[in-house]
Each structure stands twice: as C-alpha cells, then as structure tokens.
Amino acid sequence: MRAPECVWxxxxxxxxxxxxxxxxxxLYWVDILxxxxxxxxxxxxxxxxxxxxEVSAVAERAAVDGLxxxxxxxxxxxxPATEEIAQLARIEADIPSNRFNDGKCDRQGRFWAGTMDxxxxxxxxxxxxxxxxxxxxxxxxxxxxxxxxxWSADWRTMYHNDSVNGRVYAFDFDLESGELSNKRLFLQFxxxxxxxxxxTTDADGGLWIAHWGASMVTRHDPQGKILQTIxxxxxQVTSCAFGGPDLRTLYITTAADGLSPQxxxxxxxxxxxxxxxxxxxxxxxxxxxx
Numbered sequence: 001m002r003a004p005e006c007v008w009x010x011x012x013x014x015x016x017x018x019x020x021x022x023x024x025x026x027l028y029w030v031d032i033l034x035x036x037x038x039x040x041x042x043x044x045x046x047x048x049x050x051x052x053x054e055v056s057a058v059a060e061r062a063a064v065d066g067l068x069x070x071x072x073x074x075x076x077x078x079x080p081a082t083e084e085i086a087q088l089a090r091i092e093a094d095i096p097s098n099r100f101n102d103g104k105c106d107r108q109g110r111f112w113a114g115t116m117d118x119x120x121x122x123x124x125x126x127x128x129x130x131x132x133x134x135x136x137x138x139x140x141x142x143x144x145x146x147x148x149x150x151w152s153a154d155w156r157t158m159y160h161n162d163s164v165n166g167r168v169y170a171f172d173f174d175l176e177s178g179e180l181s182n183k184r185l186f187l188q189f190x191x192x193x194x195x196x197x198x199x200t201t202d203a204d205g206g207l208w209i210a211h212w213g214a215s216m217v218t219r220h221d222p223q224g225k226i227l228q229t230i231x232x233x234x235x236q237v238t239s240c241a242f243g244g245p246d247l248r249t250l251y252i253t254t255a256a257d258g259l260s261p262q263x264x265x266x267x268x269x270x271x272x273x274x275x276x277x278x279x280x281x282x283x284x285x286x287x288x289x290x
Contacts, residue, residue, distance in 0.1 A: 004230065012271035014034070018200075030055050035052065036050055040251075053071055054072045062289045067080065102197075103149075126146075127141070144164040168199075193214055194235075195211070201282075210240050230252075254269070
C-alpha cells in the first residue's frame with residue numbers, strides 16, 4: 001500500500017470531521033479552531049466557508065438541501081449554496097467552557113455528537129443524540145474529550161472514545177430505538193499509542209481509528225486486534241472517512257494546533273488533508289433525516 005498523499009496543505013489548526021458526500025462526490029471536513037468548513041472535490045477543487053465560531057462535525061440532510069453541523073453550543077442547519085444558517089437545537093449554553101466536538105449519523109438518520117471541555121481538563125463532556133424531529137437527549141456523560149462515534153457493520157455495537165484517558169468504549173446498540181446499553185471498555189491505548197480520535201468503519205467490519213499524537217491510523221477487527229497500520233507524516237491525526245466513487249479512498253485529517261516551531265519544521269504538512277487508495281471499501285455516510 002502506498003503512503004498517504006497530502007491533497008490539501010490547508011494548515012488547519014484542528015482539522016476534523018471528515019465526511020464524504022456521495023451525491024456531490026466531495027469530502028467535507030472542518031478546521032474547528034479556525035472556524036472553517038472545507039470542501040474538497042477531486043474533480044472541482046477546493047472551497048472554504050468561514051464562520052464566527054467553532055464548527056466541529058457535519059452530516060448531509062435528507063429532508064432539505066444542505067448540511068447539519070455542530071457548532072459551539074448546539075446543532076445548526078447550513079446550506080453551502082446560499083450560506084444560510086439556521087439554529088436547530090441549543091445545547092449546554094449554560095456550560096460556557098464546553099464545546100461540541102465529533103459526531104456522525106446512524107442508519108436511522110439520528111445525529112450523535114459529543115461535547116468536551118475546551119481546556120481538556122474537566123470531565124464535563126457528554127454524548128448527545130439528536131433525532132429527526134429535533135429532540136435532543138443526553139446519552140452518556142463524564143468525558144473530558146469525546147470523539148467518534150462509529151458503529152459495527154451489523155449495527156449491534158456503537159463505539160465512542162474517551163480520548164484523554166485513551167479509552168475506546170463499546171455499547172450494545174439498538175438500531176430501531178437508538179438506545180445504548182452495556183457500556184464496556186473495548187480498547188485501552190498506551191501513551192505510545194497516542195489518543196483515540198475520529199473513527200470510521202469499513203464494509204468488512206474493520207474499525208479505523210485516528211491516533212492523536214502517534215502519527216497513524218489503525219484498523220481493528222471486532223475483537224480489537226490491529227489488522228493494519230497507516231503511518232502519517234504528522235503526529236496529530238484526527239479523523240478518517242472513506243470516499244471516492246467506490247469508497248476505497250481513505251481520507252485523513254490532521255492538526256497543527258499546539259505544535260512548537262521545531263515540531264512544525266519537522267511536520268510541514270501538519271493540518272493537511274491526506275488521501276490513501278486502499279483495497280478495502282468503506283460504508284456510505286448516513287444522512288440526517290430531519
């Protein structure tokens with residue numbers, strides 16, 4: 001397998017939230033701390049939208065044109081064509097030290113997203129579920145930094161990350177009701193592994209995890225065993241998603257925030273978007289049905 005290629009030297013402070021749009025044949029991704037939404041199309045090139053606050057995760061919408069995204073304290077609709085923003089749900093406005101972080105939709109069109117402490121110190125973060133009728137419910141709590149989620153290929157298990165403590169949790173997942181149960185430790189990262197960040201699942205049931213601080217993405221089987229390791233020229237690897245016409249291109253985001261001048265000299269592509277052709281197909285991203 002070839003090494004990942006940097007397809008956009010964006011120098012993002014905190015690149016995250018990779019999402020492949022099948023209908024646009026383009027990748028959406030964000031720079032959380034730069035308050036930017038990026039769109040990368042192999043055929044049409046690059047585009048960026050600038051916001052006045054953090055945008056951390058996006059999903060396409062089924063019922064209306066455009067995207068749903070998490071901002072600092074809630075969910076909002078955004079139409080890239082018109083640049084119109086509409087607030088959908090406001091969450092944790094009473095916790096100014098928190099912000100939203102990672103998120104994804106499940107197969108029933110519910111949007112799952114987690115919050116975190118901006119300073120990465122207090123366990124004030126929670127996992128939320130937004131249903132298509134815009135009802136938001138706290139599903140788990142006690143996180144310093146949340147990341148994920150991802151689901152097993154049979155939709156019976158949901159994975160979610162406690163990044164600061166190096167833990168990947170697994171839950172029993174009821175696809176029909178969207179309920180979680182039986183929370184358990186799936187993986188414990190060592191300091192050498194970095195921290196588990198964004199994740200995605202492939203069509204064969206492999207779980208791909210970005211390693212913040214360890215310059216790699218790893219693929220795991222349903223028992224947690226490492227099947228494959230992808231090395232990156234950047235230490236802060238943040239998220240991954242499959243894209244391309246056959247969903248065999250793995251897109252990987254990275255971050256430059258917090259690196260010293262000496263580290264940036266060693267990692268000149270930190271904050272870039274990378275792409276890697278694989279022999280494994282991913283799964284299409286799910287649409288938010290609201």
